Structure formats: C-alpha cells, structure tokens
Amino acid sequence: MISISQFSPKLLQWFESHHRPMPWKGEKNPYLIWLSEIILQQTRVEQGLPYFERFASNYPTVKDLADAPADDIMKMWEGLGYYSRARNLHATAKHIAYQLKGIFPTTYKEILTLKGVGPYTAAAIASFAYDLPHAVVDGNVYRVLSRVFGIQTAIDSTEGKKEFNQLASELINPQRAADYNQAIMDFGATQCTPKSPNCAICPFKKGCIAFNEKRINELPFKSKKIKKTERFLNYFVFNFNNETWISKRTEKDIWQNLYEFPLIETTKTFDLIDIQSSEKWFEMFPKGTKFTISKISKPYKQVLTHRKIIATFVEITIYDELNHFVLKKIPKKDIQEYAFPKVISQYLQDKSLYLELF
Ligand code: SF4
Incomplete structure (x- = not known):
C-alpha cells in the first residue's frame, strides 16, 4: 500500500520523464490557461489543441x-461539442474585460464564480497561474486515486x-502545486488509462491496490x-434558386x-407518411406549395451526454x-460560413464529398 507521503514524490518523479509537451504548459497568463482549460473540458488534448491555437x-x-x-466564436468552436462552453467563454470574457476591467481574478474562490468554471x-x-495549492479532481484523478488506494466508494455519489x-487535497504538494496537478492529469491520461493501463512500467505497481488485487476493471x-x-x-433541406433556409x-x-435546417422533430424513427400528416408539415407546406422531394x-x-440524436435530411x-x-x-x-451541430456538419461534408452540395 502506498502512503500519502509517498504518493506525490513518486508522481513528480514520473512526471520528470513523462510529461506531455503542450503549448500552454508552463504558461502563467491566466487568460490563456483559462482558455485552454475550457477547451479541454470533456475533450481529448489532441482534439482540443488546434482549437486552442x-x-x-x-x-x-x-x-x-x-x-x-458571437457567431464567429460559435463557428470557431464548431466540431468541439458541448457548445454551452463557447457561450460561457464569451460571456465570461465580456465579464472580465468590462466588469473586472480586464483583470483576471486571482483567488480560487473568485475564479470559481466565473461562468462555466x-x-x-x-x-x-489557480495552481497553473498562481501556484495556489488547490488539487484538481476529474475523471483521470478519480481513476488514479481509486486504483492506487483501492477506494470503492462510488465516484458519482456525494460521499x-x-x-x-479530501484525499486529493492531502496528496497535493503545496510547494509544487502546478507540477503536481499537471502530473496527475498526464498520469491518468497516458499511464493509468481507463481500458489498458500500462501497469508493467508503473511507479505505483508495487503498492497499487487495484493492480495487486486484480481489480483494475x-x-x-x-x-x-x-x-x-x-x-x-428530421431536417428539411430546401433548394430554391440556389438558396436555402436555416435558423438559429x-x-x-x-x-x-x-x-440548423427547418426541423420537424418526432418521437420515433423517420417515417415520411407520419410526418406528412403532422401539423408541422402543414405549417411548413401550406396548401398549394409546389415541391418535389429529391x-x-x-x-x-x-451521441451526447444524455441523448442520442438520430437525424434524417430530406432534400426538397x-x-x-x-x-x-x-x-x-x-x-x-455561403453555407460553410455558419456553425452547425456535428450531425449537420457530417451530412454537409458527405454531400460535398460526393460533389452534390444540393
Ligand atoms: S499499477 Fe496500473 S492500475 Fe495501478 S496506478 Fe499504475 S497503471 Fe494504474
């Protein structure tokens, strides 16, 4: 079993030779750190990197x-998902630039009041910009700590x-808060990964409870x-004199x-006959409208966190x-100038691949 005092030195030693080079590492500008952290929420580093740049x-x-x-920010965010982050990013930037006169908050408590943080x-x-000893706790940290210390308490419970x-705040090295936090994030992302942790060359192998008791899974x-x-x-992609309709x-x-394109949402799989008898259809196509479904x-x-989206596109x-x-x-x-959700971007991408952008 690893003791609390052994954990941080071992982790920091591992970090010396394994840290991942990233453009924001060692950065002290709180604005750029905040930007990178918002982009990396629920996003892999490889995916987030070009967005950060x-x-x-x-x-x-x-x-x-x-x-x-706002539209430029949404367009730049396109493909990254969890779009509330982009909206909060913009709102918080305005708040800092105007209410806080461009001065980024300097304490953990103040930083926590920012929207989206x-x-x-x-x-x-707080740790990267100001070296304050606040331990990060996210999916990577839950995984590493639960495995090394054999903690069975459910990570989605209040308890x-x-x-x-509590454990994370005891483990952090207050003299090297930034390195410690970066180290545990990198360790969880590259060494103690969810499906195939590299236990063979892990510095915690000897004392890791999950490894020794075969409880990694x-x-x-x-x-x-x-x-x-x-x-x-169900989206309706109209074609009229080389124009189409979209809405925000x-x-x-x-x-x-x-x-998005004009939409009729249904409670079951796409069925044109059902859709054509819905009230929304008659709103979209008043009597006498001449059209052809092509x-x-x-x-x-x-797949989103709580929902699975199934989108069908009807070209008319x-x-x-x-x-x-x-x-x-x-x-x-001009369609490429607008920011669309991923399903719509994929559909548009397929269309241009087949050279049939409408
Ligand atoms: S021994 Fe395996 S499970 Fe334990 S911390 Fe190391 S990589 Fe993770």
Whole structure:
C-alpha cells in the first residue's frame, strides 16, 4: 500500500520523464490557461489543441475575445461539442474585460464564480497561474486515486466526491502545486488509462491496490449508468434558386446558438407518411406549395451526454418562394460560413464529398 507521503514524490518523479509537451504548459497568463482549460473540458488534448491555437492566435487577449461577434466564436468552436462552453467563454470574457476591467481574478474562490468554471477548472487555473495549492479532481484523478488506494466508494455519489476531494487535497504538494496537478492529469491520461493501463512500467505497481488485487476493471466504481434518451430530428433541406433556409437554435435546449435546417422533430424513427400528416408539415407546406422531394438521407447519429440524436435530411426542391418562413434565407454557397451541430456538419461534408452540395 502506498502512503500519502509517498504518493506525490513518486508522481513528480514520473512526471520528470513523462510529461506531455503542450503549448500552454508552463504558461502563467491566466487568460490563456483559462482558455485552454475550457477547451479541454470533456475533450481529448489532441482534439482540443488546434482549437486552442486558433482561439489564442485570433483572440490573444481577453478583450479581443469579448469583442468578437458571437457567431464567429460559435463557428470557431464548431466540431468541439458541448457548445454551452463557447457561450460561457464569451460571456465570461465580456465579464472580465468590462466588469473586472480586464483583470483576471486571482483567488480560487473568485475564479470559481466565473461562468462555466467549476471546481476542477478553478483549481487548474489557480495552481497553473498562481501556484495556489488547490488539487484538481476529474475523471483521470478519480481513476488514479481509486486504483492506487483501492477506494470503492462510488465516484458519482456525494460521499465519493467528498472522499476523493479530501484525499486529493492531502496528496497535493503545496510547494509544487502546478507540477503536481499537471502530473496527475498526464498520469491518468497516458499511464493509468481507463481500458489498458500500462501497469508493467508503473511507479505505483508495487503498492497499487487495484493492480495487486486484480481489480483494475472494477475501479473507479460508479453507482448508476446514464440513460440516454433518443431524439429524432428530421431536417428539411430546401433548394430554391440556389438558396436555402436555416435558423438559429435560440431555445434553452441542445445546440443553443448553432444553426440548423427547418426541423420537424418526432418521437420515433423517420417515417415520411407520419410526418406528412403532422401539423408541422402543414405549417411548413401550406396548401398549394409546389415541391418535389429529391432525396432522403441515411440516418446520421450523434451521441451526447444524455441523448442520442438520430437525424434524417430530406432534400426538397420548391418552385415558389416560401414567404411564410421567418427563417434566414441564404445562398447555398455561403453555407460553410455558419456553425452547425456535428450531425449537420457530417451530412454537409458527405454531400460535398460526393460533389452534390444540393
Ligand atoms: S499499477 Fe496500473 S492500475 Fe495501478 S496506478 Fe499504475 S497503471 Fe494504474
């Protein structure tokens, strides 16, 4: 069994030779650290890296980000998912640039009050920017600590969260808070991975309870599995004189502020006959509208944290202007300028691959 005092030195020793080079490592500018941490929430480093580079070079200061148009930020975020992060990023940049006069908060408590910043991100910013001894606790940390110390308490329970937070704050080396936090993140991401941890060359092997008791697959323990609800989104891609209609999702729902095609949502798999008898269909196609359905796509799927999206695209040529639409009419060639959710981007990508962008 590893003792609390042995953990940090071993981890930091491992870090000396295994740390991952990343552009924000060693960075002390809290704005850039915050930017990288928001991008990396629920995102792999390899995926987040080009986004960080684009944001940092287009918006080198918090004021640049605050003054950017919301649509530009959403477009730059396109493909990264969890779009509430982009909205919070913008709101927080405005808050710092104008309410806080461009001065980034300097204490853990103040950082935690920023929109989109939870305890993990606040601890990361506080330690990386100001060397404050706040331990990060995320999926990587739960995994490493539960395995090394053989902790069975469910990580999704209040009790578990308390226990892991307590242990993490005892383990952090207050003199090297930034290195310690970076080390445990890197260790969880590259050495003690979820499916195939590299135990053979692990510095904790001798005392690691999960390894020695062959319980690696059981830890960390979760009490419940998230049940995903299915949503069936049926999109209508209109073609009228090389123009089409799109609209911005403004409601408090998935994909707020992203664009989409006219939509009829149903509770089951795409069925054109059912859709054609729905009220929404008659709203979309008032009596007398002349149109031809030219193609119905395969179903496109996207899995979100709590939902599974199944999207079908119906391509329709119309012969008269749809004057009753309050949606935005755009030239089809400009479609790439708008930020769409991943399922729609995939559909558009497939279309251009086959050189049939409408
Ligand atoms: S021995 Fe294996 S399970 Fe234990 S900490 Fe190391 S990599 Fe993780």
